[in-house]
Amino acid sequence: xxxxxxxxxxxxxxxxxxxxxxxxxxxxxxxxxxxxxxxxxxxxxxxxxxxxxxxxxxxxxxxxxxxxxxxxxxxxxxxxxxxxxxxxxxxxxxxxxxxxxxxxxxxxxxxxxxxxxxxxxxxxxxxxxxxx
Amino acid sequence: xxxxxxxxxxxxxxxxxxxxxxxxxxxxxxxxxxxxxxxxxxxxxxxxxxxxxxxxxxxxxxxxxxxxxxxxxxxxxxxxxxxxxxxxxxxxxxxxxxxxxxxxxxxxxxxxxxxxxxxxxxxxxxxxxxxx
DNA sequence: TCATTCAAAGACTTTACATATCCATAATAT
DNA sequence: ATATTATGGATATGTAAAGTCTTTGAATGA
Ligand code: SF4
Ligand code: SF4
Numbered sequence: 001x002x003x004x005x006x007x008x009x010x011x012x013x014x015x016x017x018x019x020x021x022x023x024x025x026x027x028x029x030x031x032x033x034x035x036x037x038x039x040x041x042x043x044x045x046x047x048x049x050x051x052x053x054x055x056x057x058x059x060x061x062x063x064x065x066x067x068x069x070x071x072x073x074x075x076x077x078x079x080x081x082x083x084x085x086x087x088x089x090x091x092x093x094x095x096x097x098x099x100x101x102x103x104x105x106x107x108x109x110x111x112x113x114x115x116x117x118x119x120x121x122x123x124x125x126x127x128x129x130x131x132x
Numbered sequence: 133x134x135x136x137x138x139x140x141x142x143x144x145x146x147x148x149x150x151x152x153x154x155x156x157x158x159x160x161x162x163x164x165x166x167x168x169x170x171x172x173x174x175x176x177x178x179x180x181x182x183x184x185x186x187x188x189x190x191x192x193x194x195x196x197x198x199x200x201x202x203x204x205x206x207x208x209x210x211x212x213x214x215x216x217x218x219x220x221x222x223x224x225x226x227x228x229x230x231x232x233x234x235x236x237x238x239x240x241x242x243x244x245x246x247x248x249x250x251x252x253x254x255x256x257x258x259x260x261x262x263x264x
Numbered sequence: 265t266c267a268t269t270c271a272a273a274g275a276c277t278t279t280a281c282a283t284a285t286c287c288a289t290a291a292t293a294t
Numbered sequence: 295a296t297a298t299t300a301t302g303g304a305t306a307t308g309t310a311a312a313g314t315c316t317t318t319g320a321a322t323g324a
Contacts, residue, residue: 001133001134001136001216001221002133002219003221003222003238004133004281004282004283006282006283007222008222008224012234015234027298027300028300029299037283038283038284038285040284040286041283041285043301044283044284044301044302047300047301057301058291058292059290059291059299059300059301060291060292060293060297060298060299061294061298061299062294062299063292063299064300065300076238076241084133089134089135090134090135091135092140101257102143102147102257105208105248105249105252106135106208109245109246109249109252110245112244112245112247112248113242113244113245114241115244116237116240116241117237117241120241125233125234136312137312138312157270159269159270159271160271161270169312169313170312170313170314172313172315173313175271175272179271179272179273182272189270189271189272190270190271190320190321191270191272191319191320191322192268192269192271192321192323193268193269193270193322193323194269194321194322195269195270195271195320195322196270197271266323267324268321268322268323268324269320269321269322270320270321270322271318271319272317272318272319273316273318273319274318275315275316275317276313276314276315277314277315278312278313279312279313280309280311280312281309281310281311282307282308282310283306283307283308284306284307285304285307286305287303288301288303288304289300289301289302289303290300290301290302291301292297292298292299292300293296293297293298293299294296294298
């Protein structure tokens with residue numbers, strides 16, 4: 001189990017959009033070029049962020065993507081959930097009693113990770129030198 | 133990103149071995165049947181646990197698998213690492229400065245999860261009713 | 265000694281999903 | 295109108311998980 005590359009792209013793109021001027025949208029060409037990924041593929045990923053309500057897209061000349069919310073509210077978990085989905089990392093088809101202790105351990109572990117990702121805000125990384 | 137089914141099988145198998153008598157090895161047929169998985173496939177998974185030093189295998193008639201360590205020492209993390217590997221969940225090819233803040237956040241989140249999985253011992257589940 | 269029982273290991277197939285690419289369509293600025 | 299830009303569908307490719315098959319080798323016990 002690994003985080004997908006799509007999540008990596010989404011995180012870096014969001015970091016760029018947070019640091020960019022909110023007035024001027026950034027084209028997917030720019031966003032893609034700096035990450036070494038094809039624009040069409042990145043576009044598909046960003047559409048998921050649009051649907052999650054984190055960014056908005058502007059069609060036409062001088063269009064692109066920009067934040068649609070307050071940048072201070074955007075957490076790592078928001079982005080990861082938008083890309084990877086919100087399903088539990090440990091899935092079991094059976095239901096052996098309503099409190100399965102194996103699932104309880106696994107889900108609690110996941111919660112610990114999510115709790116940290118929810119506290120980590122994108123805007124906190126700006127002063128630090130995370131580029132590309 | 134999801135935990136693999138192999139991890140699910142490994143956890144359940146280990147739980148059975150912990151609750152079984154340590155003297156008598158349990159055949160892979162038994163272990164596989166109760167989980168609805170093919171014996172040959174489960175055998176491949178268990179070989180990884182053998183190589184990790186958690187269980188041992190006995191060939192020949194009346195053979196099978198049994199614990200090779202004190203059952204109190206076996207944690208969820210041990211099993212998960214043996215199956216999924218120990219590589220970081222978030223991988224990035226580049227190295228932008230020795231302290232990348234994106235990776236710092238992701239790796240710290242992973243640590244939180246691992247910390248919980250390291251505290252969770254298999255033997256603690258025995259009195260609770262986790263079966264199959 | 266010999267047949268039986270069991271795990272280990274390698275080759276292989278199948279399935280699922282991530283990672284793209286291509287193209288047609290729609291929206292918008294100039 | 296025309297150029298520019300995102301969207302969405304279809305499709306292709308790659309890769310890892312999931313599972314099967316078969317051979318080999320180790321231990322038992324008859
Ligand atoms: S014991 Fe829990 S994890 Fe295991 S099969 Fe039952 S419900 Fe699923
Ligand atoms: S900023 Fe960090 S995560 Fe992003 S490409 Fe550089 S090293 Fe990798």
